Amino acid sequence: MARKLPAKDVVIVGLGWTGSIMAYELAEAGLDVVAIERGPWRNTTTDYPSNYIADELRYRIRHELFLRPEQTTFTFRNKMAQTALPIRSWGAFMPPNGVGGGGVHWNAETWRFLPSDFVLRTHLTERYGASFLPDDMTIQDWGVTYDELEPHYDRFEYLCGTSGQAGNVKGEIIEGGNPFEGPRSRPYPNPPQDQPFGHTLFAKGARELGYKPFPQPSGNMSRAYQNPLGVRLGPCTYCGFCEWFGCGNYSKATPQTTILPALLRKPNFSARDNSEVTRINVDASGKRATGVSFVDTEGNEWEQPADLVILSAYTIFNVQLLLLSGIGKPYDPTANSGVIGRNFTHQTISDVTSFFDPDKFIFNPFIASGAIGMCIDEFNGDNFDHGPHGFVGGGYMGQVQTNGRPIETTPVPPGTPRWGAQWKKAVKENYQSAMKPGTGVHGSMYSYRDVYVDLDPTYKDRFGRPLARITMDFHDNEIKQNAFLTDKFAEIFHAMGAKQIVKQYRKAPYDVTKYQTTHLCGGAIMGTDQNTSALNRYLQSWDVPNLFVTGASAFPQNAGYNPTGTVAALAYWAADAIRTKYLRNPGQLINA
């Protein structure tokens, strides 16, 4: 029998980026806020201090900071006719766990999506005609526009101290920045990070081919920074231990280095760690959330009543909690009805490894940061004419070499034995003169009718709840897109003078054991039609108006960028709607 805690104004499920943003914004509005986090509390110096964070075996290989599959996992299959099996070791994506969430161990690549990304179906239909899109592609408009989100992107970038070069300030194109980006109201708060030799050479090669390279917007600090909340970050040391790791130098934007120190000073905020929310409770009408139930580490069940519930866990846990709580109609791909679980997407990543003459090139790949890099955006979104190519979507590409770590980053030419003296010799010869971008081609993945999340009929978690089941495969559109982008990417390395170029195209079937990114998206998407979206344009549940769901689960499809900037901008956008609209008149904000 769950014990009932005193009621709060707001309960937040998951204290990662969006949970922290929501908690701060709503506590700032005077509400009594409690956040409930499944994983442990995490601090820089006690959990990932500078003197042992650079431990690739511990953090990268053995996944120290991530959710343990023994605690909970997902089942996976490519096709609806197959039987899904549980994932027992993380591969294609890395579910976060603990305070700060994925914000602790991200690379801090801090992008905005293109204005056309938010009106994707309308835009592509107008430009190419409806018949250009595959029949089973279920892409949608978001219900929110770039211009509406711009102030919220700006807030996040100034919170994080994003280091970058603006390409478009209020419509004026700025040399050296990304000329394709939507207009921004002001430049980045910090200049771009310094770029090592390999990155600079990539930019030179790209320019020779007529592209306009620019430094990747980075949440690794190019200089010391104090954000508007008074919280400080130190300058990045270019150690190359960002993604998979926490930053021991306070120089990567994370909830811990930007919001939590200010949030924790608020007397009307409290948090519970190591407490897993098991369901969102609703009243008899099913139209009002009454709070959440959670289980602590001793197995005790508690009920936390609240007037407002913010669901801000990782994408797939958001979807799973909605399904387990009976909120919203589950998606049925056969009938093409229901909303919870639909439009689930990931990313289409590929890489090109290139080998240069060791006598002429020394790249020092260990001088790196998670979001360092020189990129081009000519082949992202709809920045180019897709007409001749027979696919839609795209991505940025760049020399984004995030590390030169000894286990992961030892590129050797094809044909080299995988161990032994020959392998060691090849590693030695090529370590300084090979280039292996961290992501390389960062392509979009659009949504399809048969790619979705539901509850597994067989496998259950330790509480006896069904695991979430992923059904996902690559479609021809993404495979074509990736072949085109990978070839374009390789041409740049050719222009740089590489003596050998190895292209690793992304191919079907989708392989859940191969890391791509942790950018799972969709499943509880936002939109304008409650028959095809779980949330309205303010991330408010159509079915339960005192429930807001933040995170990439709201993306109707994934764009060719890292999602965190957009995830955070949406959180600020939703928080603003709660503060300026919902609190004045609690209820459904959109007249459906």
Add this chain to the structure above:
Amino acid sequence: MRNASIIIAALIAAGAGIETGFGASSQDFARIERGRYLATAADCGSCHTMPGSDHPFSGGRSIETPFGKLVSPNITPDRETGIGDWTDDQFDAAVRQGRGRSGAHLYPAMPFPYYTRMSRNDVEAIRAYLNTIEPVHNAVRSNQLPFPINIRSAMTVWDALYFKPGEYHPDSSKSAQWNRGAYLVQGPGHCGACHTTKSWLGGDKQTDALRGDTLQGWVAPDITSGQGALGGWSVDDITAYLKSGHNRNAAATGLMAEVVDLSTSKMKDDDLKAMAVYLKDVSGQAPQTAKSPEKNVLVAGKAIYQDLCSSCHASDGKGVPNMFPNLRETATVPATDPTTVLRVILQGAQSVATDQEPTGPAMPAFGWQLDNAQIAALATYVRTEFGKNAPSVSEADVQKARSKLAAGTN
């Protein structure tokens, strides 16, 4: 606002219920407010409130002294276990004369040798404020010292040697600001309680006022900012440090973090600036320098520093303003006594978080990672290179520091 009005109502109600003896003005908001501010400046809560307690001033906190353990008494207005029954004269005698209710001598863990510089009027204001605190029934046995120090009459001799009673008298040759600062430093702020060198009997060496001492495992450094280690700090640097716990040079940790958290961060900017102006005018000695250590020690120390420390403190030791201390301008690095340097390397340190500087960066522990020889080399390098040739640190010093920290006897 709702909370604030409840608190004010409670304060008034609590105040109204108690006979104060200070006339009919127990509800005088201005005086109570002044008393609250003085109690903050005097940092009463640091000793008289258990950390994290919901019952301020109810005592019970153990105070480690070189002579043994004292436990802070309950100073809430509870009539049985607090000071609700005390007369004003008794309260004043305790604060300014070091006498208990019965006239017995108090131990100078209660900083009456400093509080004696306050006026009767100030002490009355503090009492008026304490009368508004929720009475808490909490009996405390204060004196847990060993024989023979536990005999209070022993303090008669101590008082004769070290206690110079009397209010602060302004120096007419100095500015009002200087005098305000001197009053706060010498009186309620009782800075010398930690920062003035002590005799073997625990009394202040008057000639060494504010020139530093070591207590509870921390160096309370020389804060004579004229020529001492803080000679390079400006008035604004000192003010910022007291207000926020951080400045371009240093970060407050350990006992000073508590002082900033509970006291100085809540003080008025003008008062902090006045303290800084006064401190800048207190002359001290140039730091002691020692003969150069062996070259191989410095080479080893530098290698360890560049490997483990430079990512935050930078290769040149200058750190990052308001985040990571500038080792060239902190007061503890060049201190003759390496206690804090060793403690921070061995155990790490958590800097204070304040409203002005909420970040509260911390340094990790290195005691598990480096052996005594390595830490000795590192500390020697840092003190030589950045600490203006402060004395070297030996392996035996490091072992001693380890043992003290492990035994909790620091």
